[in-house]
Amino acid sequence: MKAALQPKPTEAPATSSPLQLAREDLLRLEPYRHAAWEPSLERLHANELPWRPLGDNSRSGLNRYPEPQPRQLCEKLAALYGVDKDQLLVGRGSDEGIDLLVRAFCRAGRDSVMISPPTFGMYAVAAHIQGAGIVDVPLRLDTDFTLDIGQILDRWREVVKIVFVCSPNNPTGTLFAASEIERLCVELDGKALVAVDEAYLEFAQSPGVRGWLRRFPHLVVLRTLSKAFGLAGARCGTVLAHPDVIGLLRRMIPPYAIPSPTLEAALAALESPARVIAARRVEEILAERQRMASALTQSAAVQRVWPSAANFLLVRFREVDRVYAAARAGGLLVRDVRGHPDLADCLRLTIGTPEQNDRLLAAVNTA
Ligand SMILES: *Cc1c(COP(=O)(O)O)cnc(C)c1O
Numbered sequence: 001m002k003a004a005l006q007p008k009p010t011e012a013p014a015t016s017s018p019l020q021l022a023r024e025d026l027l028r029l030e031p032y033r034h035a036a037w038e039p040s041l042e043r044l045h046a047n048e049l050p051w052r053p054l055g056d057n058s059r060s061g062l063n064r065y066p067e068p069q070p071r072q073l074c075e076k077l078a079a080l081y082g083v084d085k086d087q088l089l090v091g092r093g094s095d096e097g098i099d100l101l102v103r104a105f106c107r108a109g110r111d112s113v114m115i116s117p118p119t120f121g122m123y124a125v126a127a128h129i130q131g132a133g134i135v136d137v138p139l140r141l142d143t144d145f146t147l148d149i150g151q152i153l154d155r156w157r158e159v160v161k162i163v164f165v166c167s168p169n170n171p172t173g174t175l176f177a178a179s180e181i182e183r184l185c186v187e188l189d190g191k192a193l194v195a196v197d198e199a200y201l202e203f204a205q206s207p208g209v210r211g212w213l214r215r216f217p218h219l220v221v222l223r224t225l226s227k228a229f230g231l232a233g234a235r236c237g238t239v240l241a242h243p244d245v246i247g248l249l250r251r252m253i254p255p256y257a258i259p260s261p262t263l264e265a266a267l268a269a270l271e272s273p274a275r276v277i278a279a280r281r282v283e284e285i286l287a288e289r290q291r292m293a294s295a296l297t298q299s300a301a302v303q304r305v306w307p308s309a310a311n312f313l314l315v316r317f318r319e320v321d322r323v324y325a326a327a328r329a330g331g332l333l334v335r336d337v338r339g340h341p342d343l344a345d346c347l348r349l350t351i352g353t354p355e356q357n358d359r360l361l362a363a364v365n366t367a
Helices: 072-082 093-105 124-131 149-155 178-187 243-252 260-269 271-297 320-329 356-367
Strands: 088-091 114-115 133-136 160-167 193-196 217-226 236-241 302-305 312-316 346-350
Touching: 072 088, 072 236, 072 271, 088 243, 093 160, 093 193, 093 217, 093 236, 093 243, 093 346, 114 124, 124 133, 133 260, 149 178, 149 217, 149 356, 178 193, 236 243, 243 260, 271 302, 271 312, 271 356, 312 320, 320 356
Parallel strands: 114 133, 114 160, 160 193, 193 217
Antiparallel strands: 088 236, 217 236, 302 312, 312 346
């Protein structure tokens, strides 16, 4: 079993297998043996009911267990993200990918993840659940929330198994320089996974870092259909990584992880008519982001609008309580991020429809 997980000699100039960082006990994990997937035969092997439930219009029938790691979806996502099928794991949102990575690489009570706050909250939550530690290396305030590469490298210890980098970063909107992420990959090679969460990449007009997967066996990229593809409710995210890492995560993920309705929604979203509409909508969000950023910058209620490469803006207000209340009174919910010490008086505003954005501007200006 273990031998199959060693990197093939043909793999890129790997200095070491990323599995050297994984929990050793999991390398011998016997995965759950799910019912065989042979769609040409009739299923009397999985204890399902032979009839569909009332009102079930799904293609495959909700009475049936779904295909584990559905082949067609994996192929489409591999094409979308420009990787091979063995470099990709599909799960219920990137959240599942984050959870699996932390569980696979961090021994409870011993290992840690490194994060750069203010950033996405799930990295810390997943670490807590696993019993892993959290090493905080805050983003640099003096340079508008750039990564503190020096501190990240200085504070790395052997127990730090994963360094999470969220780019574009939630909630600041910052797209980190490719050269900085590259430096992390070079310096941390063999020391820690560098997990780059690119949930908002489609709004950044940047190719992202997935092109380096062969060069850096310790690089992991997280992508999702939740944001630019408008499928947050379907729960479909992808981990892109070295085939050894993917192989380990595949043995850990629950056997029927992708529900059939999610599979069908994701497949439809990846057909060309839906892709054209999704691309147009991203363009519209970018135009609205630009319009909102200028209007907010000119508003007397606003102290600061940070540049954003995502579908939201981080904004510091003069009287943030009044703005938050005015937005609510106008029927609009915005994200209160003031809990973070570096984000005093700040709100995170998601870019909505032009009409919603106008209402938000009106609320800001009357607050
Ligand atoms: C929204 C978001 C995700 C997406 O999570 P899903 O589980 O795929 O919906 C991942 N990372 C960041 C930073 C996010 O903001």
